[in-house]
Amino acid sequence: MHAPDLQTVKVDLADRSYSIVIRRSLFDNPLSYADLPRARRALIVTNTTVGPLYAERLQKALSSKYERVHILELPDGEKYKTWQHMNLIFDALLENGCDRQTVLFALGGGVVGDMTGFAAASFMRGVPFVQVPTTLLAQVDSSVGGKTAINHPLGKNMIGAFYQPIKVICDLNTLQTLPDLQLQAGLAEVIKYGAIADNDFLAWLETNLSALLARDPSALTYMVRRSCEIKAWVVAQDERESGVRAILNFGHTFAHAIEAGLGYGQWLHGQAVGCGMVMAAHLSCQLGLADAFFVNRLTLLIQKAGLPTKAPILSQADNAGRYLTLMRMDKKCTDGEINFVVIDKPGRAGIHCAPDTLVRRVISTSCTAPATLPQVDPP
Amino acid sequence: MHAPDLQTVKVDLADRSYSIVIRRSLFDNPLSYADLPRARRALIVTNTTVGPLYAERLQKALSSKYERVHILELPDGEKYKTWQHMNLIFDALLENGCDRQTVLFALGGGVVGDMTGFAAASFMRGVPFVQVPTTLLAQVDSSVGGKTAINHPLGKNMIGAFYQPIKVICDLNTLQTLPDLQLQAGLAEVIKYGAIADNDFLAWLETNLSALLARDPSALTYMVRRSCEIKAWVVAQDERESGVRAILNFGHTFAHAIEAGLGYGQWLHGQAVGCGMVMAAHLSCQLGLADAFFVNRLTLLIQKAGLPTKAPILSQADNAGRYLTLMRMDKKCTDGEINFVVIDKPGRAGIHCAPDTLVRRVISTSCTAPATLPQVDPP
Numbered sequence: 001m002h003a004p005d006l007q008t009v010k011v012d013l014a015d016r017s018y019s020i021v022i023r024r025s026l027f028d029n030p031l032s033y034a035d036l037p038r039a040r041r042a043l044i045v046t047n048t049t050v051g052p053l054y055a056e057r058l059q060k061a062l063s064s065k066y067e068r069v070h071i072l073e074l075p076d077g078e079k080y081k082t083w084q085h086m087n088l089i090f091d092a093l094l095e096n097g098c099d100r101q102t103v104l105f106a107l108g109g110g111v112v113g114d115m116t117g118f119a120a121a122s123f124m125r126g127v128p129f130v131q132v133p134t135t136l137l138a139q140v141d142s143s144v145g146g147k148t149a150i151n152h153p154l155g156k157n158m159i160g161a162f163y164q165p166i167k168v169i170c171d172l173n174t175l176q177t178l179p180d181l182q183l184q185a186g187l188a189e190v191i192k193y194g195a196i197a198d199n200d201f202l203a204w205l206e207t208n209l210s211a212l213l214a215r216d217p218s219a220l221t222y223m224v225r226r227s228c229e230i231k232a233w234v235v236a237q238d239e240r241e242s243g244v245r246a247i248l249n250f251g252h253t254f255a256h257a258i259e260a261g262l263g264y265g266q267w268l269h270g271q272a273v274g275c276g277m278v279m280a281a282h283l284s285c286q287l288g289l290a291d292a293f294f295v296n297r298l299t300l301l302i303q304k305a306g307l308p309t310k311a312p313i314l315s316q317a318d319n320a321g322r323y324l325t326l327m328r329m330d331k332k333c334t335d336g337e338i339n340f341v342v343i344d345k346p347g348r349a350g351i352h353c354a355p356d357t358l359v360r361r362v363i364s365t366s367c368t369a370p371a372t373l374p375q376v377d378p379p
Numbered sequence: 380m381h382a383p384d385l386q387t388v389k390v391d392l393a394d395r396s397y398s399i400v401i402r403r404s405l406f407d408n409p410l411s412y413a414d415l416p417r418a419r420r421a422l423i424v425t426n427t428t429v430g431p432l433y434a435e436r437l438q439k440a441l442s443s444k445y446e447r448v449h450i451l452e453l454p455d456g457e458k459y460k461t462w463q464h465m466n467l468i469f470d471a472l473l474e475n476g477c478d479r480q481t482v483l484f485a486l487g488g489g490v491v492g493d494m495t496g497f498a499a500a501s502f503m504r505g506v507p508f509v510q511v512p513t514t515l516l517a518q519v520d521s522s523v524g525g526k527t528a529i530n531h532p533l534g535k536n537m538i539g540a541f542y543q544p545i546k547v548i549c550d551l552n553t554l555q556t557l558p559d560l561q562l563q564a565g566l567a568e569v570i571k572y573g574a575i576a577d578n579d580f581l582a583w584l585e586t587n588l589s590a591l592l593a594r595d596p597s598a599l600t601y602m603v604r605r606s607c608e609i610k611a612w613v614v615a616q617d618e619r620e621s622g623v624r625a626i627l628n629f630g631h632t633f634a635h636a637i638e639a640g641l642g643y644g645q646w647l648h649g650q651a652v653g654c655g656m657v658m659a660a661h662l663s664c665q666l667g668l669a670d671a672f673f674v675n676r677l678t679l680l681i682q683k684a685g686l687p688t689k690a691p692i693l694s695q696a697d698n699a700g701r702y703l704t705l706m707r708m709d710k711k712c713t714d715g716e717i718n719f720v721v722i723d724k725p726g727r728a729g730i731h732c733a734p735d736t737l738v739r740r741v742i743s744t745s746c747t748a749p750a751t752l753p754q755v756d757p758p
Binding site for chain 1 (some may be wrong): 478531
């Protein structure tokens with residue numbers, strides 16, 4: 001079932017097309033960058049966690065291509081995904097005499113990728129950038145598809161751009177040293193791809209979850225490739241999320257409420273998405289779409305991945321009301337109408353509205369669901 | 380020679396195409412906005428100078444189309460073209476519950492247009508916006524073509540996006556109350572269009588300059604339309620300035636050095652462009668392209684428009700060296716090579732490099748040129 005070691009997935013977006021290369025021992029190999037456009041300067045943007053591990057090795061790999069390779073380390077964490085910190089990227093670019101040819105490299109997880117991408121989109125109205133994701137979440141989700149953003153005090157990812165990288169370098173070795181929590185958080189998005197687009201992949205995940213958690217290289221390779229293929233396939237159809245791309249938000253509407261309600265950083269994004277998918281599956285069932293068997297199957301997989309399946313209480317007074325209020329503040333809402341991504345059947349998703357009463361019922365059930373769910377044999 | 384009162388110029392950019400409507404009594408007429416997409420909310424961004432004159436009238440015109448029309452007044456001036464002030468637009472949008480459908484209206488000059496455009500490009504990764512330019516410079520130049528930006532402490536317009544408006548409303552009545560200096564500053568860009576792209580238009584400007592300075596409505600109409608046509612024609616060929624669009628920077632390389640060297644705001648942008656075009660014409664002549672007759676002809680027109688033709692001294696020690704240093708910091712430079720826009724012959728421009736010695740000679744001549752130039756009979 002596992003594919004060979006070298007993997008390339010193409011994101012097909014006309015003149016904005018690019019390759020995602022998925023392989024071990026990739027990011028510090030100069031050959032990985034041989035096809036990039038020539039320039040005098042490059043800037044590696046990373047954070048204080050990833051930088052000490054990998055920045056110098058990337059700098060060395062790039063030094064045969066670029067005369068000067070600068071490194072900028074940002075503080076690590078979602079709370080630094082602000083204008084003030086993105087401005088440090090502009091400072092570094094201008095202080096070092098960078099120009100419109102300068103290539104930016106985002107070395108790190110989702111926060112580094114989102115900020116570097118938006119900085120690349122905006123610096124001199126657009127310079128090329130390369131994603132070098134070092135977390136599972138970034139490799140299978142945030143580094144692919146061109147969504148870049150920073151946060152505003154009144155909302156997450158409120159300010160940004162659709163701006164595609166010119167290449168994505170997924171070095172699977174970086175997953176070997178990733179903390180367990182980060183691996184689990186990434187698995188939430190991987191499970192999402194199975195649920196919304198590929199029932200066979202969902203079944204493969206059920207079979208191979210132990211191997212994945214044990215970081216079996218072949219299993220990781222296949223998982224990252226299949227996830228990137230599904231994301232690339234969706235993005236190629238709808239780059240700017242005017243239609244089908246919205247299905248990638250499965251679980252994310254509830255997750256948004258959890259993250260905003262608890263305060264960003266309390267739960268990892270992937271944890272909130274795991275729990276949010278359980279809630280969205282329940283809603284799908286309540287709407288007469290997916291059946292209870294699927295809900296249990298998905299819940300079990302999420303639970304086995306080490307992710308929460310029971311939703312947190314956000315308000316003692318009116319918990320469901322608080323969830324609804326927060327979900328209505330999501331930028332995916334239009335005119336206060338919440339567009340839920342639901343599962344029509346395993347491997348196929350759609351967008352539905354739902355009456356508040358139904359949503360309230362799902363929230364109540366999810367917040368009081370037993371921590372241990374009834375065991376269901378995987379198919 | 381004058382065209383009829385109602386004028387529409389199409390900017391042809393595939394799915395990003397839009398119309399520039401040029402007419403009197405336009406901005407406060409609800410019909411001007413009839414073809415815009417429906418939305419619940421709109422936000423008018425203006426400044427403390429233009430807002431009191433026009434914002435309520437625009438709000439009234441829009442109120443039949445949108446349930447809520449908010450107004451945000453920013454302080455007036457280039458020095459407020461910063462992230463901090465653009466963030467006030469995001470605050471207003473989020474505090475008022477605006478969403479991805481909300482339409483932004485930029486009511487004012489170039490600063491308001493550039494900031495509102497970049498805010499529209501970035502808010503929720505892109506919402507529609509309409510340019511309602513109220514200065515000549517904004518009507519003939521900055522509101523057309525999708526260049527949006529804010530300044531960085533280390534450089535002007537360093538952070539921004541190519542993002543097209545969905546419509547441009549040029550109400551010619553707003554030019555009647557424009558201060559003389561602002562009218563003259565706008566004329567610099569108008570003269571530029573003649574010099575780089577249309578020798579007949581240049582001749583028309585020579586003939587009609589007095590009527591334009593007297594704000595003859597028919598003359599203004601033709602001037603704005605022809606300018607927008609030329610800009611739209613150039614932008615349609617090269618939206619992201621990878622080639623021919625660079626000719627729109629005629630005079631701007633020298634102007635950039637003047638503005639940066641004197642400190643932004645000392646000279647109006649249009650004044651610096653006027654003087655910069657004289658310098659670029661001299662350089663064209665030194666390079667054996669345009670002849671001395673053209674240089675004198677252009678200089679005279681710029682002078683008659685009330686614009687400076689003699690360049691300021693930026694350094695007592697090494698004036699030409701200071702100009703060169705500043706020009707090399709322009710974002711249009713790559714690898715320290717200055718790309719000058721030169722006039723090949725009247726109405727046709729090209730891009731050339733030039734040896735420093737030649738550029739130094741032009742700067743020396745321009746900084747010591749007599750304030751009154753030898754009279755040349757217009758052709």
